[in-house]
Amino acid sequence: MSPTSPPTTLFDSDLMSDPHGVYDRLRQASPVHCTTTPDGAPVWVITRYQDVRAALTDPRLSLDKANARTVGRYQSSMPPELDAHLLNMDPPDHTRLRRLVAKAFTARHVENRRLRIQASTDELLNATTDQPADLMQALANPLPMVVICELLGIPAQDRRDFRTWTNSLLGPAPDAAVESRTAMREMHHYLLGIIAAKRARPTDDLLTAMIEAHDERDSLSESELVAMAFLILFAGYDNTVNLIGNATLALLLHPEVMAAVRDGHTPVRAVLEETLRWNPPSTLGVRRFALENLTIGGVDIPAGGRVWVSLISANRDGQFEEPDRFRPERTPAHLGFGHGIHYCLGAPLARLESEIALTSLLKRFPDLQLAVPPGNLAWAPSFHRRGLMALPVIW
Numbered sequence: 001m002s003p004t005s006p007p008t009t010l011f012d013s014d015l016m017s018d019p020h021g022v023y024d025r026l027r028q029a030s031p032v033h034c035t036t037t038p039d040g041a042p043v044w045v046i047t048r049y050q051d052v053r054a055a056l057t058d059p060r061l062s063l064d065k066a067n068a069r070t071v072g073r074y075q076s077s078m079p080p081e082l083d084a085h086l087l088n089m090d091p092p093d094h095t096r097l098r099r100l101v102a103k104a105f106t107a108r109h110v111e112n113r114r115l116r117i118q119a120s121t122d123e124l125l126n127a128t129t130d131q132p133a134d135l136m137q138a139l140a141n142p143l144p145m146v147v148i149c150e151l152l153g154i155p156a157q158d159r160r161d162f163r164t165w166t167n168s169l170l171g172p173a174p175d176a177a178v179e180s181r182t183a184m185r186e187m188h189h190y191l192l193g194i195i196a197a198k199r200a201r202p203t204d205d206l207l208t209a210m211i212e213a214h215d216e217r218d219s220l221s222e223s224e225l226v227a228m229a230f231l232i233l234f235a236g237y238d239n240t241v242n243l244i245g246n247a248t249l250a251l252l253l254h255p256e257v258m259a260a261v262r263d264g265h266t267p268v269r270a271v272l273e274e275t276l277r278w279n280p281p282s283t284l285g286v287r288r289f290a291l292e293n294l295t296i297g298g299v300d301i302p303a304g305g306r307v308w309v310s311l312i313s314a315n316r317d318g319q320f321e322e323p324d325r326f327r328p329e330r331t332p333a334h335l336g337f338g339h340g341i342h343y344c345l346g347a348p349l350a351r352l353e354s355e356i357a358l359t360s361l362l363k364r365f366p367d368l369q370l371a372v373p374p375g376n377l378a379w380a381p382s383f384h385r386r387g388l389m390a391l392p393v394i395w
């Protein structure tokens with residue numbers, strides 16, 4: 001394959017090592033690219049900003065896996081008992097569930113976490129002694145796990161299991177399929193138990209708030225509660241790890257921006273927003289299924305076709321001036337948190353947590369530097385996550 005031609009099979013390409021380069025070539029070649037997944041299923045990848053934005057509000061694109069039947073094979077890796085959550089639902093089910101869950105995700109709930117997040121960040125930064133150190137291990141990995149477990153109300157003694165399960169589900173291992181099935185079974189069992197315990201003895205946390213969330217007609221069913229807890233853990237954990245890691249890396253690669261942040265000329269929030277555009281934490285797009293025969297960008301997609309709406313590609317489209325440059329002074333309408341009815345419910349929490357992490361890091365270590373040449377940094381070997389294996393720094 002020439003470096004300028006688009007890959008025919010996305011998954012045989014250098015998508016893991018150079019997602020931006022691969023998507024760049026796809027965008028130039030065609031607005032919608034048909035490829036196959038490693039299990040042989042066809043998938044249509046939408047790459048350009050305007051098409052992506054339109055697709056995210058297109059009611060003819062469904063999140064419900066049941067609509068995948070007609071074309072190709074679609075094998076979900078998730079057990080059905082963890083499926084009843086927002087990212088597998090269309091209206092009216094999605095509307096009902098989101099309304100109920102949103103009650104537990106209020107600004108008050110998020111703001112209530114501020115002091116705890118700050119305390120956890122300080123604790124992690126106080127524990128740093130190694131020189132050089134891996135910032136992923138020291139801060140970016142542990143902080144979101146503590147925050148998400150505290151938010152949900154997972155007791156401290158159970159968090160080690162959570163970390164193990166999450167790593168089995170996300171990590172590349174030779175026997176990953178077996179490991180991740182075991183992890184899902186164990187986590188499912190654990191969540192059923194803790195929900196029953198909180199029903200009996202309510203505490204001040206998100207799980208209890210979701211158990212108690214109801215309106216005059218409705219409340220969350222047992223399977224919806226379990227699946228939502230599972231979604232929040234996964235949607236909330238790994239993405240935030242990689243937002244903290246990728247934003248720190250962006251600062252280390254752009255010392256002039258780092259100086260502007262330190263001097264108070266550039267807000268940390270602007271760095272985070274530009275990171276969500278320039279190098280967001282997830283590589284693949286969000287998944288949809290065509291409810292009918294569609295034509296997008298002049299390309300036909302059959303009913304039942306599996307579609308990836310590529311946020312990472314849209315975020316580097318010519319819609320943005322100098323899209324490949326990291327320029328936090330822009331106020332980009334990036335799509336890093338999605339768009340439309342499925343817009344990330346946890347965005348305020350992810351922003352707060354990452355802002356506290358970066359602000360505290362720069363305050364404590366104003367001379368933070370990369371400890372290795374940028375070319376030596378390794379990205380996670382995953383089609384899903386855009387995250388560093390390690391970020392060696394000199395504090």
Ligand code: HEM
Pocket residue numbers: 086087098231232235236237239240243280281286287311335336337338339341342343344345346347349350
């Ligand atoms: C949905 C990204 C953090 C909970 C989404 C979507 C994106 C996204 C792109 C839309 C998916 C789609 O349209 O199919 C991110 C990123 C994060 C992050 C980049 C961190 C940097 C969080 C956190 C939580 C969370 C911390 C919870 C604590 C959710 C939920 C949904 C969602 C529940 C489903 C919303 C719905 O379908 O109505 N997220 N997320 N996310 N996110 Fe996040």
